[in-house]
Amino acid sequence: MIKALESVAEAEFLPPEFIRGEVAAGRVVIPGNRNRPSVRALGVGRALRTKINVNLGNSPLAGHTGTELAKLRCAVNAGADTVMDLSTGSDADEIRRRILDASPVPVGTVPIYQAVGMVDEIADLTPEHLIQVIEHQARQGVDFMTIHAGLLRAQLPAAKRRLLGIVSRGGSILAQWMSIHGRENPLFERFDRVLDICREHEVTISLGDGMRPGCLADASDEAQFAELDVLGRLVSRCHEAGVQVMVEGPGHIPLHQIEMNMKRAESICHGAPFYILGPVVADCAPGYDHISSAIGAALGAYHGAALLCCVTRTEHIGLPGCADIHEGAMAFRLAAHAADVALGRPGARDRDDAVSAARRDFDWERQFELSLDPELSRRMREEALRQSAPAPDGGTGFCTMCGPKYCAMRISNETLHEDASTRAVNP
Amino acid sequence: MIKALESVAEAEFLPPEFIRGEVAAGRVVIPGNRNRPSVRALGVGRALRTKINVNLGNSPLAGHTGTELAKLRCAVNAGADTVMDLSTGSDADEIRRRILDASPVPVGTVPIYQAVGMVDEIADLTPEHLIQVIEHQARQGVDFMTIHAGLLRAQLPAAKRRLLGIVSRGGSILAQWMSIHGRENPLFERFDRVLDICREHEVTISLGDGMRPGCLADASDEAQFAELDVLGRLVSRCHEAGVQVMVEGPGHIPLHQIEMNMKRAESICHGAPFYILGPVVADCAPGYDHISSAIGAALGAYHGAALLCCVTRTEHIGLPGCADIHEGAMAFRLAAHAADVALGRPGARDRDDAVSAARRDFDWERQFELSLDPELSRRMREEALRQSAPAPDGGTGFCTMCGPKYCAMRISNETLHEDASTRAVNP
Numbered sequence: 001m002i003k004a005l006e007s008v009a010e011a012e013f014l015p016p017e018f019i020r021g022e023v024a025a026g027r028v029v030i031p032g033n034r035n036r037p038s039v040r041a042l043g044v045g046r047a048l049r050t051k052i053n054v055n056l057g058n059s060p061l062a063g064h065t066g067t068e069l070a071k072l073r074c075a076v077n078a079g080a081d082t083v084m085d086l087s088t089g090s091d092a093d094e095i096r097r098r099i100l101d102a103s104p105v106p107v108g109t110v111p112i113y114q115a116v117g118m119v120d121e122i123a124d125l126t127p128e129h130l131i132q133v134i135e136h137q138a139r140q141g142v143d144f145m146t147i148h149a150g151l152l153r154a155q156l157p158a159a160k161r162r163l164l165g166i167v168s169r170g171g172s173i174l175a176q177w178m179s180i181h182g183r184e185n186p187l188f189e190r191f192d193r194v195l196d197i198c199r200e201h202e203v204t205i206s207l208g209d210g211m212r213p214g215c216l217a218d219a220s221d222e223a224q225f226a227e228l229d230v231l232g233r234l235v236s237r238c239h240e241a242g243v244q245v246m247v248e249g250p251g252h253i254p255l256h257q258i259e260m261n262m263k264r265a266e267s268i269c270h271g272a273p274f275y276i277l278g279p280v281v282a283d284c285a286p287g288y289d290h291i292s293s294a295i296g297a298a299l300g301a302y303h304g305a306a307l308l309c310c311v312t313r314t315e316h317i318g319l320p321g322c323a324d325i326h327e328g329a330m331a332f333r334l335a336a337h338a339a340d341v342a343l344g345r346p347g348a349r350d351r352d353d354a355v356s357a358a359r360r361d362f363d364w365e366r367q368f369e370l371s372l373d374p375e376l377s378r379r380m381r382e383e384a385l386r387q388s389a390p391a392p393d394g395g396t397g398f399c400t401m402c403g404p405k406y407c408a409m410r411i412s413n414e415t416l417h418e419d420a421s422t423r424a425v426n427p
Numbered sequence: 428m429i430k431a432l433e434s435v436a437e438a439e440f441l442p443p444e445f446i447r448g449e450v451a452a453g454r455v456v457i458p459g460n461r462n463r464p465s466v467r468a469l470g471v472g473r474a475l476r477t478k479i480n481v482n483l484g485n486s487p488l489a490g491h492t493g494t495e496l497a498k499l500r501c502a503v504n505a506g507a508d509t510v511m512d513l514s515t516g517s518d519a520d521e522i523r524r525r526i527l528d529a530s531p532v533p534v535g536t537v538p539i540y541q542a543v544g545m546v547d548e549i550a551d552l553t554p555e556h557l558i559q560v561i562e563h564q565a566r567q568g569v570d571f572m573t574i575h576a577g578l579l580r581a582q583l584p585a586a587k588r589r590l591l592g593i594v595s596r597g598g599s600i601l602a603q604w605m606s607i608h609g610r611e612n613p614l615f616e617r618f619d620r621v622l623d624i625c626r627e628h629e630v631t632i633s634l635g636d637g638m639r640p641g642c643l644a645d646a647s648d649e650a651q652f653a654e655l656d657v658l659g660r661l662v663s664r665c666h667e668a669g670v671q672v673m674v675e676g677p678g679h680i681p682l683h684q685i686e687m688n689m690k691r692a693e694s695i696c697h698g699a700p701f702y703i704l705g706p707v708v709a710d711c712a713p714g715y716d717h718i719s720s721a722i723g724a725a726l727g728a729y730h731g732a733a734l735l736c737c738v739t740r741t742e743h744i745g746l747p748g749c750a751d752i753h754e755g756a757m758a759f760r761l762a763a764h765a766a767d768v769a770l771g772r773p774g775a776r777d778r779d780d781a782v783s784a785a786r787r788d789f790d791w792e793r794q795f796e797l798s799l800d801p802e803l804s805r806r807m808r809e810e811a812l813r814q815s816a817p818a819p820d821g822g823t824g825f826c827t828m829c830g831p832k833y834c835a836m837r838i839s840n841e842t843l844h845e846d847a848s849t850r851a852v853n854p
Contacts, residue, residue, distance in 0.1 A: 059827055059828060059829055059830045059833070060816070060830035060831075060832060060833070061815040061816045061818060061827045061830040062811075062814055062815045062816065062827045062830075088829065088830065088832070088833045113833065116832070116833065122838070156842075156843070159839075159843055160843045160844070162843075163780060163783055163784060163787070164783055164786070164787050164836075164839075165787070165836075165839035165840065165842075165843045165844070166835060166838075166839040166842070166843070167835050167836065167839065168835055169829060169833050169834075169835045169838075171835070172835040172836075172838035172839040172842065173833075173835075173838060175838075175839065175842050175843070176838050176841065176842040179842050214783070214786075214835075214836075215779065215780070215783035215786075216768060216776055216779045216780070216783070217776070217779070217780050217783060254765070254768050254769050254776075255725060255726075255729055255765050255766060255768070255769035256729065256769035256770075257769075281725065281765040281768070281769075282761055282764050282765045282768060282779055283779035283780070283782045283783045283786075284764065284778045284779050284782045284797060284798055284799055285757075285761045285764075285798065285799045285800075286782075286794065286795070286798050286799075286804040286807075287798070287799070287800050287803040287804040287807055288757055288758065288761055288799060288800065288803075290718075291717075291718050291721050291758050291761055292761055292765070294718050294721070294722060295721060295722050295725045295761075295762065295765060298682060298708065298722045299682075299726070302682055302683065313807070314807060314811065314828070315828075316786065316826070317804065317807045317808050317811055317826060317828075318807065318808065318810075318811025318812075318814075318815075318826050318827040318828055319811065319827045319828045330712075330715055331715065331718050334709055334712045334715055334718055334719055334722075335722065337709050337711065337712075338681070338682050338708040338709050338719070338722060339682060341643060341681050341682070341708070341709060342681045342682035342683035342684075342708075343683070349643060349644070349681075351711045352642065352643045352644070352709055352710035352711050353590060353642070353643070353644050353710070355710045355711045355713075356590055356591055356641070356642035356643070356644060356710045357590065359591070359641075359642075359710075359743065360590070360591050360592070367713065368713070370711060371711055371712065371713050371714070372711055372712045372713075372714070372715060373712075373714050373715065376714040376715075377713040377714040377744060380713075380714055380740070380741060380744045380745065381744050381745065383745075384489075384741065384744055384745025384746065385745075387489055387745075388488040388489050388745075389487070389488045389489065391488060399743070399744060399745050400486055400488045400489045400745040400746045401486060401741070401742075401744075401745055401746045402486055402515065402596060403486045403487035403488040403489075403515065404487075405487060405515070405543070406486065406487070406515045406540065406543070406596050406600075407596075408593060408594050408595055408596045408598070408599040408600075408641075409591075409592075409594065409599075409641075411549070411593075411596075411599035411600060411602075411603050412586075412591075412592035412593040412594065412599040412602065413592065414603065415583075415592075415593070415599065415602050415603040415606050416583070416586055416587045416589075416592045416593070416602070417587070417592070
């Protein structure tokens with residue numbers, strides 16, 4: 001742990017003692033299963049650089065080991081700080097093992113998916129079986145696990161009044177099990193067992209938001225906040241048990257409710273890192289949910305979220321492929337960065353200033369090298385030049401948007417700076 | 428004008444007297460040149476639905492009449508509320524004429540581009556020539572014109588201290604002209620002439636932000652706000668002269684300064700509609716500036732902007748094509764809609780609720796029909812089904828993301844709603 005603390009401190013430009021204090025207070029987690037010592041040390045918390053998670057995993061209808069390992073490579077190349085394997089196909093156990101072998105970044109799972117895969121009907125699940133699956137995955141080396149322990153029977157009437165009910169897979173499974181058996185959430189009732197397993201294998205718990213709103217109409221409603229209150233109490237139990245914990249959040253939230261949602265979660269969950277899925281800020285944009293959620297995620301990160309779960313453009317439509325994952329990860333790195341700049345995180349804006357200086361100096365290669373996606377930006381410039389009329393100086397001193405005569409950058413440089421040394425970064 | 432007021436009132440679900448009052452107070456403009464009576468009546472203002480503008484126009488290096496008319500069709504099909512023809516090629520006058528003939532939506536221009544196109548060097552521009560070009564374009568039927576009258580000589584030392592100087596084309600051209608001739612901005616000095624022309628032809632003035640920041644380092648600086656103060660005074664002169672006016676805004680602004688920028692502009696410019704270009708919230712994302720600016724635009728619209736100028740993914744790299752324009756327009760319609768929902772604009776969320784209900788009911792066709800981009804969302808679903816294993820019921824009751832067994836929507840519907848009549852929209 002000391003080595004991990006030091007790595008995190010170095011990566012965040014912060015003193016190790018500070019990181020230690022944040023970890024001790026539960027405001028930073030460093031996910032890493034003791035059975036997977038190779039995992040990259042990564043800090044997740046409000047005081048640190050905003051992180052992004054990318055979801056992998058097949059479904060019973062699409063994807064296999066090969067596709068999921070390829071998606072892992074795409075995700076890591078695109079800058080994913082963590083990945084989750086959400087596989088639900090028949091080969092899910094093998095895919096998880098292979099992803100754990102291959103992933104340099106922390107890997108999360110939702111164990112209830114495996115448990116459901118092993119029975120014919122949700123009704124056939126047993127609490128003991130659920131616990132065994134959690135233990136199995138902990139032994140396999142999973143670094144963090146989504147545990148939907150906060151969705152209780154008492155919340156179901158509120159969910160019934162919703163436009164969209166329960167849109168979390170784990171949440172809907174548990175709700176159905178509770179309804180059929182007339183019993184309480186088995187993960188809530190056996191939470192001490194979960195804590196024992198997670199403490200033993202050093203698994204970070206990610207408290208699932210089974211009641212996250214699935215549409216704007218259901219945002220910030222009774223069901224969502226009733227579950228959040230339970231999550232707050234479970235956070236305390238994790239802290240008391242010495243188990244690292246983060247809390248999952250919405251979902252679908254209109255723009256004007258994002259700040260309130262982040263602050264409420266921070267306060268109720270004692271500052272545990274808040275891990276948000278989106279949120280998307282509109283329901284009517286299937287095919288553009290990577291953008292909708294990047295808007296929500298940037299605001300969420302600015303107001304309190306520590307980890308942003310990438311949403312791809314295939315959300316609400318189908319399983320994402322590599323290209324969708326790459327694009328979604330870029331949108332979320334951008335959202336995370338925008339929030340980090342706005343929060344004044346150490347060093348965050350340096351990169352923007354360097355890109356801007358390269359723009360001023362028409363140093364295209366340096367601009368692209370420092371950009372979020374060097375390969376894409378280079379390719380786009382090459383394409384633009386290919387479609388352009390021959391340019392007087394080979395095209396270095398302007399772009400095809402304006403051409404040389406109308407290039408504001410060139411005219412401004414000429415007008416304002418005969419002596420380039422007068423340029424300075426505005427404080 | 429009475430007919431236009433009524434059309435706007437109907438489109439906005441607001442009473443005509445209210446629109447009349449907002450127009451009289453200068454808080455709403457309805458751009459429409461008297462020489463182009465065919466233009467669609469469109470209200471732009473803080474109290475109305477957020478509008479989007481799409482930029483068209485070739486450059487001396489790329490594009491011609493055919494490409495620009497095709498881009499106009501793309502823009503209108505994608506839902507552009509207004510377009511601007513920013514052509515700077517040798518055929519710019521012909522392109523403008525053809526766009527004015529063809530466009531059902533208000534068309535804006537930046538007349539100084541044509542003026543510069545007619546001389547060899549910026550130094551050769553004359554104030555009288557500038558005025559003649561404005562008059563020419565007003566006669567042609569241009570509905571709104573960007574006039575960079577607020578950038579004054581006194582602001583140039585502040586621009587010199589910037590990382591990126593002046594990134595507005597019109598602004599950099601005027602700055603160079605002022606530097607070379609040692610004279611004041613001719614558009615400022617002849618603003619009464621501009622007002623006469625615009626009043627005669629019923630052209631709406633869009634006061635250009637020549638000093639808009641071109642990078643985060645220059646945001647909210649002395650140069651930007653010195654120009655804004657002048658723009659505020661020019662707004663008053665427009666109102667006194669009976670000329671409709673809006674004000675152009677940034678640019679590149681970090682997330683945490685957007686609210687302040689919107690409120691400052693609203694206050695200094697007497698509530699004139701604020702027309703923002705982005706803003707992008709990071710400088711380091713060439714290739715993703717449609718997303719970067721959608722984040723800024725959503726926040727900008729929420730905090731005060733009335734018209735959002737689409738930024739495409741080719742920003743900072745090259746001239747956009749039809750596909751880039753379509754994608755950028757969708758990102759901005761999404762941003763505008765997210766703000767309208769957050770602001771509680773009449774009817775805005777109805778569409779989201781209808782899409783969500785269609786999702787719940789697995790009515791894919793209705794979901795897509797109501798979505799921002801029906802064609803794209805349909806195509807993505809078809810593609811997902813093609814790549815999927817054969818689905819038990821032809822694939823209507825779930826998607827490839829989860830498949831039927833893990834479908835939260837199906838499980839939730841089963842669990843919570845044996846009687847579908849208990850569903851209700853959360854107030």
